Structure formats: C-alpha cells, structure tokens
Amino acid sequence: MHAGDLVFASVILLSGNNFQKTTTLAKFMKLSFLSSSTFHRIQKTYLVPSIDRFWIQKQDDTLREFENTDVIVLEKEFPEIKHSFDVWHGTKNLDIKLTKISQEKENKELLVWVNYIVNHYWHTAEVATSSEEFLWFVPFANSTFTNGCQNGPLEDGTHSKESTSELENFQNLILMYASKRHSYSPPVYRARNRLAAIDHNAHAEREVMKNRDGSLRWQRSYNKTTSCEGGKQL
Structure with missing residues (x-):
C-alpha cells in the first residue's frame, strides 16, 4: 500500500466527504487517484477501527471525568423532570408559516411584520413564567408597536x-x-456518526470570536425567504 493512498483515504473519511465526489474532482484535475476497491479496503482495515478505538478512548476519559458524580440519565427514574415546549421549533415554524402567508397577494402587507411578530413571540416565551402568562402575552396590543416592544432585535444564537x-x-x-x-x-455509518460527535465535542466549549476591542464579532447574513438582513456570532 502506498502512503499516499492511506493519506487520501483518511482525508476523505475524516473530512466527511465521499469517495465518488473526490474521485470525480481528481478526474477533472487529471490527478492519479486510488481506486474504489483500495479506498474501501483501507477504510475497512485501518480507518474505521482507528476511529472506533479513539471513540472508546474518549468515552473512557469522559466516564473517568464524571466518576463519583451524580448524572441524570433516565426519565423513568426522575419523573419530576419538567418537559417544556420547544421554543426554538415553535418560533421557527411560526416564521415559516407567517412568511408563507405573507407571500399571498392579499397578505403582502404582513411581510414587513413577520420579524417583529417572531421577535415578540420569542421574547414572550423567555419572560413568561407560566403557559397562562405566555398565552396572555402573545396577542398584540396596540401599545406593543406604538410605544415599542420591551425586547430588542432577536439575535441568532x-x-x-x-x-x-x-x-x-x-x-x-x-x-x-x-x-x-x-x-x-x-x-462506516457508525464511524461517521462518531466523527460528528468527536467534532462537536471538540468545539462545544469554544469561545466566541471577539474583535480587538473585546466586542463580539458578527457576520452579516441574509434570510433566503424574506431577504432581510440579520447577523450571527462567529
């Protein structure tokens, strides 16, 4: 086996790519590339076992870290756990439905209000202390827009x-x-899922990027549906 074959096969798997796309790229660039049989043999013999061993090692490290620590793992053993409405999905679905309705000819005036409505919905979910209070806050009183809503612009993240x-x-x-x-x-599917988990865990506690003056760094983004400008943290 050539060392380059091992490197190419490793890069394909560890980067989340697939062999067919990569070999097509190599073909257009007229590069010599490993065959499909070689890739799958290397993947089966070396790469997947290595990922499995690394995953088990990380699991053992995590178990040692939480040794002698109380961790909640089963719902049946802890029925007192509160199960809450998923605000993020609720807000997302509300945005999608309002945007769809506002695209109808007779509802075009609603489009400019979609972001405000979604913003108010999210803020209400954060400040309400009960479902009854949430339902009381959601309807829009005239003062909401004449005097300004208590919450500021909704920020991604x-x-x-x-x-x-x-x-x-x-x-x-x-x-x-x-x-x-x-x-x-x-x-291979198990190995790829484990790679995703390893990637996620490695970046879970990463600090948000900041400017030289210490302020948070933002990146401009646009809503594909409404063409409205927004921002997200890096």
Missing part, C-alpha cells in the same frame, strides 16, 4: 432554556459526515 437549537446544530453536523444522499455499511 440567543437560546432560551427550552430551546433545542443546539441539538439541531449537532444533527446538521451529523449530516455533514453522514449525508442521507449516500448509503454506508453499518460500521
């Missing part, structure tokens, strides 16, 4: 304790390593 947006980010990371458009053998 602002999560309440009932949000599962972090889980959604992890699911997207899994799709980067194990796309639904491709099929994998069980060992």
Whole structure:
C-alpha cells in the first residue's frame, strides 16, 4: 500500500466527504487517484477501527471525568423532570408559516411584520413564567408597536432554556459526515456518526470570536425567504 493512498483515504473519511465526489474532482484535475476497491479496503482495515478505538478512548476519559458524580440519565427514574415546549421549533415554524402567508397577494402587507411578530413571540416565551402568562402575552396590543416592544432585535444564537437549537446544530453536523444522499455499511455509518460527535465535542466549549476591542464579532447574513438582513456570532 502506498502512503499516499492511506493519506487520501483518511482525508476523505475524516473530512466527511465521499469517495465518488473526490474521485470525480481528481478526474477533472487529471490527478492519479486510488481506486474504489483500495479506498474501501483501507477504510475497512485501518480507518474505521482507528476511529472506533479513539471513540472508546474518549468515552473512557469522559466516564473517568464524571466518576463519583451524580448524572441524570433516565426519565423513568426522575419523573419530576419538567418537559417544556420547544421554543426554538415553535418560533421557527411560526416564521415559516407567517412568511408563507405573507407571500399571498392579499397578505403582502404582513411581510414587513413577520420579524417583529417572531421577535415578540420569542421574547414572550423567555419572560413568561407560566403557559397562562405566555398565552396572555402573545396577542398584540396596540401599545406593543406604538410605544415599542420591551425586547430588542432577536439575535441568532440567543437560546432560551427550552430551546433545542443546539441539538439541531449537532444533527446538521451529523449530516455533514453522514449525508442521507449516500448509503454506508453499518460500521462506516457508525464511524461517521462518531466523527460528528468527536467534532462537536471538540468545539462545544469554544469561545466566541471577539474583535480587538473585546466586542463580539458578527457576520452579516441574509434570510433566503424574506431577504432581510440579520447577523450571527462567529
């Protein structure tokens, strides 16, 4: 086996790519590339076992870290755990539905209000202390827009304790390593999911990027549906 074959095979798997796309790129660039049989043999013999061993090592390290520490793992053993409405999904679905309605000819005037409504909905979920209070806050009184809403602009990355947006980010990371458009053998699929988990855990506690003056660094982004400008932290 050539050393270059091992490097190419490793890069394909560890970067979340697939062999077919990479070999097509090499073909257009007229580069010599390893064959499909060689790639899958290296993946099965060396790469997947290495990923599995590294995963088990990380698991053992985590178990040692939380040794003699109380950790909640089962819902049946802890029925007193509060199960809350997923605010992030609720806000996202509200945004999608309002945007769809506002695209109808007779509802075009609603489009400019979509961001304000979604913003108010999110803020209400954060400040309300009960479902009854939440339902009381949601209707829009005239003073909401004449005197200004108490909450400021809704910022991407602002999560309440009932949000599962972090889980959604992890699911997207899994799709980067194990796309639904491709099929994998069980060992390879398991290895790709473990790579996603390793990647996620390695960056979970990473600090937000800041400017030289210490302020948070933001990146300009645009809503594909409404063409409205927004921002997100890096």
